[in-house]
Amino acid sequence: MLPDGSEVRVEGQRVPWAPPGYVVIQGDILVPQSPTPPSTLAPQGLAQDPVVWGRLWPNGVVPYVLDPGLSADQRARIQEAIAHIHEKTSIRLVERSDQPDYVRFISDGRPESCWSYLGRIGGPQDLDVHCGQNGVPPVGTVVHEILHALGFLHEQSRADRDEYVEILWENIQEEYWPQFAKIGGKGKLYHAYDYDSVMHYGAKAFSKNGNYTILPKNGIPPERIGQRQGLSPGDIESVRLYYTTPLVRLRWWFHQTTFTGSYSFPQEVLNVGAVDARLEGVILEGRWLEGATPQTAEIPAGGSATLQFQAKPCPFLGFQAETVGLRVQGGETYQITYTRACYRYPDALTLLRLEPAGRETLLLTFAEWTWAKRYALEGTVNGTLIPLPYSELSSQRAQPLYTALLRLEGRAGQEVCLQITPLDSSATNPTPATACARVPE
Ligand SMILES: [Zn+2]
Known part of the structure; x- marks a missing residue:
């Protein structure tokens, strides 16, 4: 859930350069991985502080440091981007003294995109500015990454984007399809769709053949989207709204x-x-x-x-x-x-809930009170057993509530029933639980 209360489900990608516990969404945004993928149980079991995505910076003040590995040109672009944001918004990037939460501008040396975490994650958080020609990005790209750190997603990932742009999937390299998923509930807080946003992809983003991947509707020319000059009037208004609304x-x-x-x-x-x-x-x-x-x-x-x-x-x-x-x-x-x-301890009771969690994926939640650490999993469609990506779940520590993702390839649209049985319960005759759900397309 984002700070404005909108719920978001995305497929992240695990990449070698992302720190443990984080995945990349949409090519350049790092978010916490949750829940943990199949075959392991979510360590957050009791669900304390679930998916806190993109917390904002109190009073719009973002402390920062510059990593010694940055080149003079990269430093210059960062300073230009900061000056631009200061001129257009009430956000203030200040050199860090002893603040616990801060942005560390770095140059990761990878030729691919620049990247940032989404919002304030707590403690130091890196923001990479190694991209563009000779590893020096345009100033608008640095502004774009700082906006991710301020909690903003890409404009064309908004839930309502289909009214404004057409995604040409056949021109997108398939491994980048998840980067075109719709994720924001409301997109930027309460604001109209903005073709001019510095957070909008270009019309040929992730193209596999040089053709357009995003075509604007409403007579907007494709060249207009994906500008990296700086904040649009819409971006400025979005920052103002997001940073003045109590959440x-x-x-x-x-x-x-x-x-x-x-x-x-x-x-x-x-x-x-x-x-x-x-x-x-x-x-x-x-x-x-x-x-x-x-x-x-x-x-x-x-x-x-x-x-x-x-x-x-x-x-x-x-x-x-x-x-x-x-x-x-x-x-x-x-x-x-x-x-x-x-629940009533020590009854051998297993509760199970199954719900849609993205394309061909179900989220299972169950609770068990007899401190079992291993569970057998069985799936059926119309009473017939089906193969599952994993048939057993296990956890290092026993805990009452568990969640896990179940990817059911080729089962889109089918009603799948799941039965889960504790294998090492302290109770005799542990009760299996069942639940059913339709696998989303
Ligand atoms: Zn981005």
């Missing part, structure tokens, strides 16, 4: 309990935006939560606050979902589905 989110999205009566528990609200936020109210559906009391309404940029939730008794053993909305003064209401698992 909050809940740290957790999953909760488990053995309570049989009503109870209450604390929950952390994070301010992931650039400005201080004032919490005006919490909107609940009342399915399993019946109240929420904030300890304080004021949450400073980059900070957090505690919310006390009042929960209803568990009506049955299993998962329950609740939509929680956080209303923030001057901002959009942030919504998240909050799931509770009710």
Whole structure:
């Protein structure tokens, strides 16, 4: 989920130069890998701080350092890009003194693209400026990468892009198809589609034959897209909106309990935006939560606050979902589905949920309370067994909640049922669980 609350699912690529735990999306953006790919279970088991993508920089201040390996020409381009951003926006890149989170401009020596992490990841984060002629990029490319570090994705990856551009898949090298996926829920916060954006791909990006890969609609000439001169009026407005809108989110999205009566528990609200936020109210559906009391309404940029939730008794053993909305003064209401698992220890209960997670891929979630570390997996279509990419899951440490991705090639459109059985449960007769879902195209 992005700071503006839009949900994003993408296929990342593991590349040798990305640090462990990160994958590349769209050619030049590094994001955390989550959940872990097939055959291993997600280490985040309990789902603390799930996929926090692209946190903003508090008050729009981005501390930075220049790596000693940068050439004089690269340094000059970085300074031009910074001056351009300072002239057009209220973002301030400042030389780092002792700030814990900062951007380190580097030159990785690879001839391919420049790259950046998405948003503020915490701690030092590299931003590569080795690309273009002789490893020196145009100033607009440096601006483009800094905008990734500020939390912006590519313009043509917006969810609504098909109204504005046509993707000519037959001209794109197949291994680059994932880079043309639609990912943003709203794209840039609330802003109209911008052909002139410095975040837009060029019309021949990743072409395999020299022909166009992206054609603008509405009579826009192809040459217009993909400029790397600098920020467009739309980019400037997007930066202003994103960096002046309060944005909050809940740290957790999953909760488990053995309570049989009503109870209450604390929950952390994070301010992931650039400005201080004032919490005006919490909107609940009342399915399993019946109240929420904030300890304080004021949450400073980059900070957090505690919310006390009042929960209803568990009506049955299993998962329950609740939509929680956080209303923030001057901002959009942030919504998240909050799931509770009710269980009774030490019953041998395995809960399983199966849901679409991108092309030919399902996300499986299950919970188990007898500290099993190995599970057998069986898949069927219309009652007939099908081969799975892996038939056993294992984890180093036992934990109640697990997630894993299941890629089912050639099964698009089919209804697949999955059965999962603990193999080394401490309980005798562990209960298998089943769930079914349609494999997305
Ligand atoms: Zn980019």
